[in-house]
Amino acid sequence: MSKLKNFMKITKLEITMLIDMVAIAAFLAVPGGNKYPFLLLILVISGTLASMSASLFNNIYDIDIDIKMKRTRSRSKIVNENTRNRMIFFASIMIVISLVLSYFLLNFLTMIFIFGGFLSYVVLYTIVLKRRTSWNIVIGGIAGSFPALAGWASLTDSVSITSLFIAFLVFMWTPTHFWNLSVNNIDDYKENNIPMLPARVGIKKTAFWIMINTIILITYSLIPFFISYIHVGYLYFPMAVIMDVILLAYVIRPFMRNYDRKYFRSAFGFSNMYMLILLIVIMIPFI
Numbered sequence: 001m002s003k004l005k006n007f008m009k010i011t012k013l014e015i016t017m018l019i020d021m022v023a024i025a026a027f028l029a030v031p032g033g034n035k036y037p038f039l040l041l042i043l044v045i046s047g048t049l050a051s052m053s054a055s056l057f058n059n060i061y062d063i064d065i066d067i068k069m070k071r072t073r074s075r076s077k078i079v080n081e082n083t084r085n086r087m088i089f090f091a092s093i094m095i096v097i098s099l100v101l102s103y104f105l106l107n108f109l110t111m112i113f114i115f116g117g118f119l120s121y122v123v124l125y126t127i128v129l130k131r132r133t134s135w136n137i138v139i140g141g142i143a144g145s146f147p148a149l150a151g152w153a154s155l156t157d158s159v160s161i162t163s164l165f166i167a168f169l170v171f172m173w174t175p176t177h178f179w180n181l182s183v184n185n186i187d188d189y190k191e192n193n194i195p196m197l198p199a200r201v202g203i204k205k206t207a208f209w210i211m212i213n214t215i216i217l218i219t220y221s222l223i224p225f226f227i228s229y230i231h232v233g234y235l236y237f238p239m240a241v242i243m244d245v246i247l248l249a250y251v252i253r254p255f256m257r258n259y260d261r262k263y264f265r266s267a268f269g270f271s272n273m274y275m276l277i278l279l280i281v282i283m284i285p286f287i
């Protein structure tokens with residue numbers, strides 16, 4: 001059991017599950033999408049393998065810093081200098097299987113989007129941005145947009161305003177998601193010179209930028225009310241209004257509670273619920 005637990009930890013399976021939900025929501029938003037369960041299964045298998053591979057390559061690249069940070073040091077028992085080559089082998093096999101499956105059983109465009117998500121996480125975010133700039137997760141957040149493009153393309157071999165809407169909803173959501181978490185790891189990031197926003201500008205200014213980003217996210221999330229051909233179903237808009245109000249309350253609370261870090265942690269936790277609920281209400285009308 002511990003082997004499975006370790007595997008889940010180093011491949012960030014909880015994150016992968018929400019990534020899969022992004023792809024599934026975009027897949028089911030295609031009119032008649034629910035009539036192709038086999039293609040949906042291939043999409044989920046390919047996306048899961050790619051996301052797990054990307055997460056494992058991220059952990060391999062970050063061996064030197066993960067061992068020094070409280071939140072990530074337990075990974076070093078599994079991913080370390082001694083196991084590096086074996087981990088690279090496993091991660092490589094996973095991404096190759098993912099791309100072969102998506103190319104031959106879905107289509108070339110879907111494979112490109114899945115590979116785009118993999119490369120933007122492993123190369124753009126992990127290698128190029130993460131240790132260089134506080135814009136790392138704003139730009140690197142594009143990684144989470146590719147599953148939406150892959151989901152729609154796997155059925156239609158195309159991009160649409162609906163898949164672009166879902167893709168940019170995840171993109172706008174990512175800074176609120178991660179900056180709330182990073183406030184609780186500010187010391188780790190400072191000590192290891194990782195330019196996450198709170199480590200660079202402090203907690204108060206981070207709270208301000210989380211607020212700004214959340215206002216942008218909320219405004220963006222309401223667009224389908226004004227553009228009816230964004231195909232997100234009849235449940236999305238009322239639920240988006242409810243979730244937006246609650247998210248705003250979570251993001252305002254630190255200002256009212258002297259920036260106590262526990263309120264950033266709860267805002268992080270709710271940010272995952274926010275994304276999950278919106279993706280589920282997109283799916284429900286089309287299941």
Ligand code: HEM
Nearest residue numbers: 014015018019022071125137140141143144170174178272
């Ligand atoms: C570049 C963009 C992103 C960054 C930097 C980021 C960062 C993180 C970090 C550091 C964690 C904590 C992981 C841990 O401690 O094990 C986390 C957790 C999580 N992330 Fe993100 N994330 C990003 C994008 C996404 C996207 C696109 C999704 C899904 C749509 C997502 C879903 C989750 C979930 C569900 C968790 C919670 C896992 C748990 O409960 O442990 N993240 N994220």
Ligand SMILES: CC(C)=CCC/C(C)=C/CC/C(C)=C/COP(=O)(O)OP(=O)(O)O
Nearest residue numbers: 015050051054114117118121143144146147
């Ligand atoms: C289609 C496809 C493959 C998409 C991939 C999308 C994906 C896996 C996004 C997740 C990004 C993420 C969790 C970054 C955290 O890295 P970090 O290094 O900041 O976190 P850590 O400190 O916990 O390692």
